[in-house]
Amino acid sequence: MSYLTEGFTLRSWLTTRDHKRIAVLYMIAITAFFFVGGAAAALIRLELATPAGDLVSAETYNKLFTIHGVVMVWFFLIPSIPSVLGNFLVPIMIGARDMAFPRLNLASWYIYVLGGLFTLAALIAGGVDTGWTFYTPLSTQFAEGNVILVIVGVFIVGFSSILTGLNVIVTVHRLRAPGLTWFRLPLFIWAHYATALILLLATPVLAMTLTLVALERVFGIGIFDPALGGDPLLFQHLFWFYSHPAVYIMVLPAMGVASEIIPCFARRPVFGYRFMAYAILGIATIGFLVWGHHMFVSGQSMYAGMVFSMLSFLVAIPSAIKVFNWTATLYKGSIVFTAPMLYALGFVGLFMIGGLTGLYLASLALDVHLTDTYFVIAHFHYIMVGGSVMAYLGAIHFWWPKISGRLYPEMLARIAALTIFFGFNLTFFPQYLLGWLGMPRRYHEYPPEFQVLNLLSSAGAAVLAIGYLLPLCYLGWSIFYGKKAPPNPWGATGLEWQTASPPPQHNFEDPPRVTRAPYDYA
Amino acid sequence: MWAFLATEVLFFGPLFFGYVHGRAFQPEAFASASHHMHVVLGTLNTAILLTSSFTMALGLRASQTDRSPRLWLWLTVLLGLAFLGIKGYEYTSEWSEAASAAGGEARFYFLYYATTGLHAVHLAIGIAIVSWLALRARREMPIEVTGLYWHFIDIVWVFLYPMFYLLERYG
């Protein structure tokens, strides 16, 4: 009897308190949002295939990139790994029967859906054109459309994040199996623990800041709008105080995933385990201190800029430690290039490029040239799409046998992984060049000399789209026709592989005991 | 619970930040608006809330020493309600002033209403929980956790009180 066969009615799913079923609910919901955000992206790239702004009007274009950003950041990427794989795996990896607060867990899914409905309502009612950053006074005075609806949506979904964070923290503190000391935790757990801390400490700031924007818009009182005696820089500080840590919400779980997959398919214990754990905590901490690098040209003081620049360089150190340690883990390993491994290696490489170009942007003088160009777009897409989405897909493949109880078709999966890697680079590498040449972001038309690179990018987007549709098809197929998975198809260590695939409702027949360090490959 | 309180602190954060910013850049407006606050009522309320924290603590102590915490819990609820009542009176009597204010003063009032309003909502939730505890006062109850929450609300007010009532007047 597995968790999947505990009941087949819709009701049994919608009222479940089983963390594994909630994870599946999340997976379905965020996949839907991924394709909403993807559709907007497809239209954006279609418009940019030609220099003239001919496909959509400037207003529509603004709405497209806004909805793309809002949906991808808050409704896909932030909940992706933590709420799907974190939800599924955190209790199993620590040998617990469930999360600490199962009802709260289900509630956070409903809150997520409610927030999503508000955002979709805004989309149907005509969209918003502020960009995902909601800069004031644009968002409070000038923007047309349904700013309030979207803000309410993001506000609500924030509480879903906070509750998930709370749940993970308490679970990791209270429910570890006997013998599972902190330094025997898989790095996946460390990463989720740090992510949960950020969720808990950063998200409320966003919630209140957006509330102030909404109130200012409704009552016309100047908190952020200079015409009313407010200060737009105040908004930017508050927004980025959340949003820079938020980028680590999006990437730390991905690092956790890579730290599970790479040792498994290199058949070597992860190199420098403690350093990896400390690096995660280091990134989470320093990540709170660098928000000003988004504001170098905003008019903040030059000295503040210098400090933020330096701190941004500092945050690259723990990130680099992680890249070096993954590489060292591979060294002399007997590497098997399965689909999850391809995704994980793709993650490391693309994350590295994204991180290094982050250092370009963190250099004050260079940033004056590069800010608000396609270079910035390429930078964060390398990390968020090349890094986090790759890792998310890698994780879905790696744990698919555990989640669904079925094996996916390996050859097809490898083809899809390579298609995505190729499509991704074709889409976003030209954007580095475009930004370097000075093409600004957020315009729906551009001078003809940029067309070749833009066309390459749009072609890449088409390849990428096919790459993303492939797993949807064959994973769906495998649910019904895939081979039944054994408990441990990869020969991996970790408690989740010691129970059946798919696991029973309370995860383990007998509560496990832990006697050894993680990554006991040799 | 501590994790939850940490979230709460950061939830109030932007409001405090907005206030500090306003005070730094529009000191005169903030000072003059602050003069319209009811200092006496504010002080009275501070005393009420501090007392309620005390009764809450006594309730916890009672439950730990096997006596009934009921009386203390009801007293806490009563004090909380008194606070809200006075606050409500303040709100209505300041409203006309606030509605006609402009510029920096409007900003002061806006932050005042938003921050103390959020605080009042928290207090109302606190009152509901404590009444629930008092109604079904049994042994293994989350009194300690509720107490933490209550003291948290209290501490927030201890910051709000000087911010809005005192600093500009005497600062």
Ligand code: HEM
């Ligand atoms: C090595 C660490 C990193 C450094 C030094 C860094 C640096 C920067 C800088 C300086 C900017 C501002 C560029 C500008 O607006 O002119 C920026 C933008 C951005 N970065 Fe990073 N970054 C790093 C890692 C990340 C990570 C891990 C993510 C996401 C997972 C990320 C996502 C973003 C996003 C979304 C923006 C653009 C926001 C916007 O304006 O819409 N960055 N980065």
Ligand SMILES: [Cu+2]
């Ligand atoms: Cu940043």
